[in-house]
Amino acid sequence: MKTIPLPSLHPTANPDQLRADIPASLGQGGIDLILLKSGVQLLIFDWQINQASLFQGGLNDHSVGFGFCLDGRYGHHPACFNRPLSIRAGESGFFSFPKGVEILEQTDDKRMHRVVLLLDGERLSILINGDEDRFYPILKSLEKKSPTRMGNILTPVMRTALHQLHHCPYRGTTQQIFLEGKSMELIAHMMEQISSGYGCRYDCALKASDKERVHHAAHMLVRSLNNPPDIMEIARSVGLSRTKLFRTFRQTFGLTPFEYLxxxxxxxxxxxxxxxxxxxxxxxxxxxxxxxxxxxxxxxxxxxxxxxxxxxxxxxx
Incomplete structure (x- = not known):
């Protein structure tokens, strides 16, 4: 598979926003970078490519961030890690990488939609100041300056904030204020998730066969939104008991089947x-x-x- 550099960012009519478009030969869509007044950088990846591709990029000025994947699946391989991370729709994560790290990402040919919030470690330490005990995992990674990623799931409140952020109804100054508020809200949700331990990825505790079954069940559940199948019918179709289906659903998505629907x-x-x-x-x-x-x-x-x-x-x- 050929390695392709991520497209270069270029200025837009908005002085606080940069844009990188996917070449027409690869697909459509691109990346928006919005520079917020707080110093946080908001990155929105939203594209559809024609075939699975390997993109090469890097983090130059920021080493700490929060990621939220709404659609798609990709292999994320920072040079500071021995092996790639597999990230899919419905997952979130905190990361801390050395500055200047090169990153390879392999994406499939489905829609990719994710949001990343970047900030520097000092700014995050200031936010945590006075509540160090609750956020020890984050502070430990910042102090050691060691490559870290904590994988979690997207919670319903995160999904709501992400959709509101993506569909901001405002322009100009009010847009900046709105995006700033939603970005800080997402950081708050993620930090609370990390401090409480809620939503930590439990997939490792599931058998591969159970993972496959629960994802098939999720597909069946939303295939016909106006007439979804009965939950017992789904459970029988995927070979799980109703109780186990509910348990594995919550482990995988952080939601019950009804909440997911x-x-x-x-x-x-x-x-x-x-x-x-x-x-x-x-x-x-x-x-x-x-x-x-x-x-x-x-x-x-x-x-x-x-x-x-x-x-x-x-x-x-």
Whole structure:
């Protein structure tokens, strides 16, 4: 497989934002780098490439960050690690790498969508100041300056913040304030996750066969959002008991099957409303909600905006 340098960033009309586009010969999409006032760098990777590829890049000025993978799967191999890390949709992670480290990433030919927040170790130490006991794992990696990655899962509150960040309705100064707030919210969620130990990757405790079964079950669950199969039917199809299916689902995704289905339904409803092709009632029915009041409450609770308000904002713009 040929190694391809990550495309170079170039200025945009926004002085605080840089952009790198994937060459048309490889696919479409690219990388946005937004420089926030706090010194945090917000990176949004969103692309679709034609074939599995190996990209080469590096971290020059920052060595500490938080990553969130919404779509896709990739092999991430910093030169400071002996072997690559396998990262897939639904995972998050904290990392601390030496400055100037070269990184190879192998991505598949599906959509890649992930968010990375970069900051320097000193700034993170300042944030932790006064609460060192709770964040000992992070401080230990910063003090030793040793390559570190702590893998976790995306929690529902992280997913909500990520979708709000990706679909920011503002421009100019208010956009900067909004993105700053959501980025700091994501850092807070991740730090709380690390300090509590919640969401630490449990896949290693699962047999390979059980991993395959639970991912197949997840696919079956969301294949038809408006008419999902019964959970017992899914359990029988993948060869697990109902109890074990629930346990392995939570171990793998950090959610129960019902929470996983609800999250996918609401995310699809948001996409339908943003595309502007359907109204709120149609979007609710298409993803399986027959009670419109319940749908509106669930939508606003998850995304912070009523579905009617979201559709109106996208129709106006």
């Amino acid at each position: 609800r999250s996918h339904r609401l995310q699809m409803a948001m996409k339908l409303l943003q595309d502007g092709e359907v109204n709120v009632t149609q979007a609710a029915l298409m993803v399986g909600y027959t009670n419109l009041s319940y749908f509106a409450r669930a939508f606003k609770s998850t995304f912070g905006i009523a579905p009617s308000e979201l559709r109106k904002s996208f129709r106006v713009t």
